Amino acid sequence: MSLSTTFAQKKISLDEDWKFHFGNSSDVSKDFDYGKTTLLHKSNVYATTIVNPKFVDSTWKKINVPHDWVVELPFVKSDQVEMDSHGYKPVGGAYPETSIGWYRKRFSVDKKDDGKRFELQFDGIYRNAEIWLNGFYVGTNFSGYVGNSYDVSDYINFEGDNVIVIRVDATQYEGWFYEGAGIYRHVWLNVTNKIFIPNDGVFVHSKVNGKNATVTVEIEIENKNLQSSNAVVYSIITDRNGKQLGKTSEQKVALSVNGKTTIKQNLNLNNVTFWSLENPYLYRVISVVKSGNQILHQTKTRFGIKTVKFDSKEGFFLNGKKIKIQGTNNHQDHAGIGSALPDFMQYYRIKLLKEMGSNAYRASHNAPTPELLEACDSLGMLVLDEQRLLNSSPEYIDQFKRILKRDRNHVSVFLWSIGNEEQNIQGNDYGKRIAKTLLAIQEELDPSRTSTYAADMANDFKGVNEVIPIRGFNYREYAVADYHLDHPNQPLLGTEMGSTVTTRGIYEKDEIRAYVPDQDITHPWWASKAETWWKLAAENDYWLGGFVWTGFDYRGEPTPYKWPNISSHFGILDVCGFPKNIYYYYKSWWTNDDILHISPHWNWPEKVGKPIDVWVNSNADEVELFLSGKSLGKKTMERNSHLQWNVIYEAGTLEAIGYKNGRKLTTKVETTNHATKVVAVADKTTVLADGKDGVVVNISIVDDNGREVPVADNMVKFYISGDAKIIGVGSGDPSSHEPDKCADGAWQRIAFNGKCQVIIQAGKSVGDVKLEVKSNGLLSTVVEINQK
Known part of the structure; x- marks a missing residue:
């Protein structure tokens, strides 16, 4: 039929x-x-x-x-x-x-x-x-x-x-x-039938046995008809291409007026493809409610199959493979657009983090937008999903339940957090009782996962820490070893680590403009350098890993300054997503890519004959540094560290040659000429004409040899033609008071240390869109985008 x-x-x-x-x-x-x-x-x-x-x-x-x-x-x-x-x-x-x-x-x-x-x-x-x-x-x-x-x-x-x-x-x-x-x-x-599956009414989870899995589909059905109603419910599982892999039996349900019920159905899958960081494979469940031969309601749920293990001595395992959690904390705003991110921006930001080698994202300190989780599902990024407050009042219990039900089908979510740094209660009986209440709710609504809590406490086993399954450390990295000795059966995670403050392209402390040097040297009293915490996490198996504060700079919480500083300096990338030097430290040790990076830049006319502190971030075995062809010495690279030379400045070329497993790596920084041109690079050149897709265009100021001028601060103006619109501009300058939204279409931004950014949202007409980028006295450029 x-x-x-x-x-x-x-x-x-x-x-x-x-x-x-x-x-x-x-x-x-x-x-x-x-x-x-x-x-x-x-x-x-x-x-x-x-x-x-x-x-x-x-x-x-x-x-x-x-x-x-x-x-x-x-x-x-x-x-x-x-x-x-x-x-x-x-x-x-x-x-x-x-x-x-x-x-x-x-x-x-x-x-x-x-x-x-x-x-x-x-x-x-x-x-x-x-x-x-x-x-x-x-x-x-x-x-x-x-x-x-x-x-x-x-x-x-x-x-x-x-x-x-x-x-x-x-x-x-x-x-x-x-x-x-x-x-x-x-x-x-x-708009649905009055017999329907409510929002977040499907829960898909699995039990793995070797290469096979039993998938359980829990389906909630409600009846808003004014009479009792009968229906039949079943589910189909397909692969990512829509090929049917299995179907449950059809189960009859009888619903009273305003009645609701939940049914559980199981399906066995053989030789499953596991969701992983490298291959984020997603299956589909189609859940169907029918009456007779008529479908009343059906939903499609993407899900993945994975196994996780948190071991207090050996660390974290995904699908049986041991990995270190290399995470970043992030708020949800971006240059130019604040907190109102179009969906394509979620994918853009997650891709940047993955390129750095990050494998996990903590949504701090609030429930993320659904599209962020969809991006993490699709791209292969683990997520620590966090409740806003450690509170068990009806309001916050209701919020927690909504988060759990909304997000539990996202395979990227590997761990829940029930709260963050509640200093007044986290170490006493109030916190312990609230935590137990929230943990019971989590276990009821999502028994497939467990929870942590982000505690800014040292070697303290009281309050929340007594009952939380995974002990979360916000900083206090010096106390982790002692805590592990005292509580060897509780897995440990750095929920918030690092907090090095850096300003992209700045190399001297500037209290007037509120900038800090772009090296791993400055941090607040309560935090640490990147190299301090990561060495401990990387070299000790009992650390599951950790989350850096933060992946991106974000608006607000300026540290260590206040006005004119209007955004944070904590990011590994700035608020536009441009890498700072600390990016190359993490990428050296979080990826297997060949990394060899020199900082600072080599434009210092005011420092001729004076010493410059030169850093090399690399995962090479050894590195030799040269100034205009003259060797400054060869050094052995200690794992999870960096190298430094004190170099007397003269204009020219600073070159590093590294050797990694016998292979030669090279990189250099050069003294540039004056800026002559603007260069614009779009993250993609084809977009959907759906009014929602978009493009991020990154601007560099370069000299006549195409080298980025690292101190350029030219005003850059943007002109768009075609059915698309600019929705925001930025530069990564944490003390800039320029508007992110320019009035009357006069879009512009002053480049900060050679860079700025413009974000474009697609229209609904098929055709070409052109962005012209201009700066007085410089050659202009045009970016063409195909909208289809």
Whole structure:
């Protein structure tokens, strides 16, 4: 019997064509009378309020989401509490006029869908979002990081426009870092049958036996019909190309009115392809709900099969292979675009980290966007998925459950974190009891994984540490060995390590511009150099590995300076993703690539005859350094270390020759001529004409021999033609106060130490897009992008 689909469920993007306007948290008259108008005393209160679908919003700003309104605000020098931590942007309780945002969106639905179930899904709104549809209050989502979904079937208008109204309140911070504000993740309208599989209602996990696996598919089914209903449920597993590998038996379910049930089905797979860092293979599960010969609802879930082992003495094993966790911590913002990252940027950033040799990503300190996890699934990057707070109140338990259910099918997630640095409770009985409550929830909803907690504690076995399965260390690397001696059966992980502060291309401390040298020499009192912690982690099996603070620079939390410093210096890469010198230290020891890197650059006219501290990062066995052909000596490379020479400066060529397993490696830095040209390199030259894809274009300032001028600070201007748009610019300068979003299309950025970046988002028309890059007095260049 062939099956027919009485209704194909829809997942409709609602990202486009929103209207935005600031409110005000302290002046009701500037907040559309919110606070004095009674919006909740009756259902569907229209009157003349802002939630009225007929409210005139024609003068409001037109935007698409994801949208971060904070990135567009100016920088403000202020002594207000935590302004420095949030990047000196005027948001928070002290800035009522830019801390409330109102959004409105109109959409229509197909009359043929009358009688179906309608759901609004918000992947992330920062923060405390109150939501109305057609004048009806829908709900409030407190969290700025965990999305939520709402059944709005009763409020849908089939005869005209539907109007969503959202008030976003960012007056209260959740973190101590740049968080942005607004609808900064995707919005969806889900339309389903009233017998359906809810969002995150499928859980796929597996048990491995040799090369075979038993895959368990747990499916939740709900009935929103007004009468009892029967259905049949089954699942199909396919390979990545859609070839069917197995099908479960068809299982009957009987559902009462508003009833729900969960069924478990098993499938055996032979000779499975394991998901790994090198081959991130993903299978598919198609789960089907049918009645008679008609499909009511079906979902497709990507999943992978892997095994993990955390051994307190031998370390971490993935699919039986011992690997060291080479991770980075990261916040979720990027140059030019703040926290509202298009999906393609998630892939761009993960690729950069993988190229460095990183194999793990800690989403610190909040639930990541779903697309970040999809990128990690697809590209082969392990993820430590973190709950925002160590708290067991109903609100935070609900958030934790939503994170677990949303993310547990992502094969990249190898470990949960129940919290981070709760100094007031982590070492006492409060913390212990809360941890036990959260661990029980994790075990219930995802028994296939375990948890850690990021503790900034030394050799302390109390509170959370008494009950957490994997002991997480935030810094305190000096105490790990003693802790292991005292607690030899508890696996140990560096959840937050390093925190070397560096500024790309700067080699002297500059307290005026708030820069620190671009070498592994400077760190806060509570942290360590890269070389200090990594030697310990690399050379001791009982270390599972660790996560560096951080992979990328991020806005806010300037250290060791404050104003004019508006972003961190912690990154191995800067906020654009340009490598700093410490990148080559990690890449030397985190990859098998041939690495030979000299720093600093060799443009020092003011230092002729003076000593320069020259560093070589390499995984060669030995390295010899030459200045203009004259040997400065050969040195043996100690593992997990670097080499240094003190060189009297003269213009010319500084060359390193290394030998690795008998092979010769060479690299050099040269004194350049004056800048003559801008060079632009796009990360790809073909994009989809879907209005969502995009390109990152990196700009270098070069001399007449094509060598990057490492001190260039030219103003660079960008002109785009074709159906695409620039959405942000950056340079990696942690003290730049230039706008990330340029007004009136006048896109420009001052190069920082020879580099800057422009981010382009595709349009919807097939054809060529051209980006012209210009700088006064320099030869210009054009980047061509094919949009199809």
